[in-house]
Amino acid sequence: MEIEQLQHIATQVRRDIVRMVHAVNSGHPGGSLGCTDLLVALYFDVMHLKRDEQGAAIFDMNATDEDLFFLSNGHISPVFYSVLARSGYFPVSELATFRKLDSRLQGHPATAEHLPGIRIASGSLGQGLSVACGAAFAKRLNGDDKHVYVLMGDGEQQEGQIWEAASFAPHHKLGNLTAIIDFNGQQIDGPTNLVMNNRDLGAKYRAFGWNVTEMNGNDMGDIIKTLHESKNDPEVPTLILMKTEMGFGVDFMMGSHKWHGVAPNDEQLAVALNQLPITAGMSDY
Amino acid sequence: MKKYTYTEKKDTRSGFGAGILELGRTNPNVVALTADLAGSLKLEGFIKEFPERYVQCGISEANMIGVSAGLTIGGKIPFATSFANFATGRVYDQIRQSVCYSNKNVKICASHAGLTLGEDGATHQILEDIGMMKMLPNMTVINPCDFNQTKAATIAIADYEGPVYLRFGRPVVPIFTPADQKFEIGKAIVLNEGPDVSIFATGHLVWEAIKAGEILAEQGIEADIINIHTIKPFDEEAVLASVRKTRCAVSAEEHQLNGGLGDSVAQALARNFPAPLEMVGVHDSFGESGTPDQLMKKYGLTAEKIVEAALRAKARVV
Numbered sequence: 001m002e003i004e005q006l007q008h009i010a011t012q013v014r015r016d017i018v019r020m021v022h023a024v025n026s027g028h029p030g031g032s033l034g035c036t037d038l039l040v041a042l043y044f045d046v047m048h049l050k051r052d053e054q055g056a057a058i059f060d061m062n063a064t065d066e067d068l069f070f071l072s073n074g075h076i077s078p079v080f081y082s083v084l085a086r087s088g089y090f091p092v093s094e095l096a097t098f099r100k101l102d103s104r105l106q107g108h109p110a111t112a113e114h115l116p117g118i119r120i121a122s123g124s125l126g127q128g129l130s131v132a133c134g135a136a137f138a139k140r141l142n143g144d145d146k147h148v149y150v151l152m153g154d155g156e157q158q159e160g161q162i163w164e165a166a167s168f169a170p171h172h173k174l175g176n177l178t179a180i181i182d183f184n185g186q187q188i189d190g191p192t193n194l195v196m197n198n199r200d201l202g203a204k205y206r207a208f209g210w211n212v213t214e215m216n217g218n219d220m221g222d223i224i225k226t227l228h229e230s231k232n233d234p235e236v237p238t239l240i241l242m243k244t245e246m247g248f249g250v251d252f253m254m255g256s257h258k259w260h261g262v263a264p265n266d267e268q269l270a271v272a273l274n275q276l277p278i279t280a281g282m283s284d285y
Numbered sequence: 286m287k288k289y290t291y292t293e294k295k296d297t298r299s300g301f302g303a304g305i306l307e308l309g310r311t312n313p314n315v316v317a318l319t320a321d322l323a324g325s326l327k328l329e330g331f332i333k334e335f336p337e338r339y340v341q342c343g344i345s346e347a348n349m350i351g352v353s354a355g356l357t358i359g360g361k362i363p364f365a366t367s368f369a370n371f372a373t374g375r376v377y378d379q380i381r382q383s384v385c386y387s388n389k390n391v392k393i394c395a396s397h398a399g400l401t402l403g404e405d406g407a408t409h410q411i412l413e414d415i416g417m418m419k420m421l422p423n424m425t426v427i428n429p430c431d432f433n434q435t436k437a438a439t440i441a442i443a444d445y446e447g448p449v450y451l452r453f454g455r456p457v458v459p460i461f462t463p464a465d466q467k468f469e470i471g472k473a474i475v476l477n478e479g480p481d482v483s484i485f486a487t488g489h490l491v492w493e494a495i496k497a498g499e500i501l502a503e504q505g506i507e508a509d510i511i512n513i514h515t516i517k518p519f520d521e522e523a524v525l526a527s528v529r530k531t532r533c534a535v536s537a538e539e540h541q542l543n544g545g546l547g548d549s550v551a552q553a554l555a556r557n558f559p560a561p562l563e564m565v566g567v568h569d570s571f572g573e574s575g576t577p578d579q580l581m582k583k584y585g586l587t588a589e590k591i592v593e594a595a596l597r598a599k600a601r602v603v
Contacts, residue, residue: 061358064360112386121382124378124381124382126347128351130351130355131352133348133355134351138355138357164348165348165352168343
């Protein structure tokens with residue numbers, strides 16, 4: 001897909017995010033906005049996904065012969081839901097039920113309500129990399145040459161289980177796995193460097209045996225280029241340190257951890273939407 | 286009292302080892318995982334024949350649970366193995382979110398449950414695992430009684446779709462159930478029928494319950510003895526049918542009273558048919574070092590204690 005078209009979709013997804021979070025006065029807009037470009041790139045360009053003849057997404061829980069994405073930092077569910085809906089896994093209108101009673105769009109992603117596109121619950125941090133390792137292992141056992149992607153937070157790197165999985169993937173030569181860290185430098189209690197300094201994450205993963213690369217997670221061209229180029233070694237997993245700006249696309253949400261888990265009020269929503277113009281062919285849910 | 290005999294003693298964990306080896310040969314989707322305890326879990330046979338379907342995780346149980354959940358996405362049937370303590374309490378949140386809430390087809394197979402792992406002491410002797418696992422929605426909890434039943438249970442859970450906790454142990458115990466048994470998840474097995482008292486036992490305590498039945502029979506008391514190999518789903522029907530007849534009951538398990546088999550029996554009785562219940566199990570304490578026999582005796586998990594409990598329960602019938 002053309003970069004410009006992907007950017008238009010990303011803008012619409014950002015509109016969805018702020019509107020969803022505003023509607024229920026809860027949720028996590030900051031990280032969602034920061035990771036929007038990545039998820040749009042994955043679902044609309046990079047990943048090989050099953051489609052029917054009309055081009056609509058087909059959901060297969062076992063992901064046989066298709067690429068797979070796991071969201072480990074489940075609190076950025078708004079971006080995940082919007083991208084899944086916009087790429088055809090469920091009706092876009094269902095975004096209006098986010099975090100409401102009886103919704104399939106739980107606060108954090110869950111399989112219990114059978115929302116197409118979700119394969120594992122996430123929210124309790126640190127578990128997604130392990131799950132992705134298992135899925136990548138299963139693909140190898142099945143002779144399935146498709147790829148597994150997982151997104152984690154940088155604050156999440158403080159969880160011990162991450163480092164168990166970080167040992168596992170290179171040891172078992174999971175070259176069909178790409179892990180991406182949303183490197184925005186922020187977490188709930190403040191800048192990551194002050195809360196619990198992760199030091200040099202790239203050096204850490206390199207020492208664990210990963211192929212490590214970096215990209216600008218708010219530059220669609222860089223994302224597409226990096227994701228296509230990064231899975232070259234069949235026996236070495238890839239770790240991408242993805243520099244993002246929390247709240248990207250809405251100026252007053254950028255540059256601080258303040259908007260990690262806070263919803264905009266009516267006035268702030270209007271300002272935000274003004275900065276995210278609807279483009280041709282797109283429309284709000 | 287029906288006569289039960291045995292010619293051989295074996296550990297229930299070896300029943301698991303035999304079961305998973307057979308599964309390896311019959312079900313190409315079965316994958317065995319361990320966290321540096323392959324020998325203790327009797328996986329050698331499986332590893333030798335199916336090295337590509339064996340996943341060594343190193344000493345990282347949390348990751349093993351997550352990897353198992355991931356393997357199910359791809360149609361695999363992972364059997365994640367460790368000691369019962371490290372396979373449950375240590376990784377409760379991983380089991381909760383990535384396995385049970387996500388309803389993944391993961392089989393958590395845990396050896397060295399209870400006091401009978403012996404000399405290693407309380408750090409390794411978990412007595413809370415049944416309670417923790419049965420509280421999780423979607424989880425099935427199974428605690429078989431001997432080598433043959435553990436083997437049969439291992440094979441049966443591969444055909445069941447959903448999370449399972451299978452608990453077994455280290456010491457050698459009599460093999461008294463048939464080698465060709467069909468294991469039905471959630472279906473209690475009546476070992477002896479009698480009108481006087483119901484004895485519900487699970488795991489290693491089933492054999493003790495049989496011995497208790499023999500002692501009671503000598504005193505003219507004929508017990509209903511029921512093997513509750515599946516704690517969840519709980520065979521409430523079997524429990525109620527028995528107690529409606531006997532009007533009093535004993536539960537026996539190698540586990541804390543809180544959260545264990547006795548707790549499930551008590552709930553069933555209180556809701557449907559209140560009757561005296563005496564519970565044999567560990568009373569809110571940790572274990573300690575000792576031989577299995579010494580520990581079972583010290584903590585009151587013996588045939589003699591089941592007999593005493595049966596007499597107390599019977600005396601309380603009004």
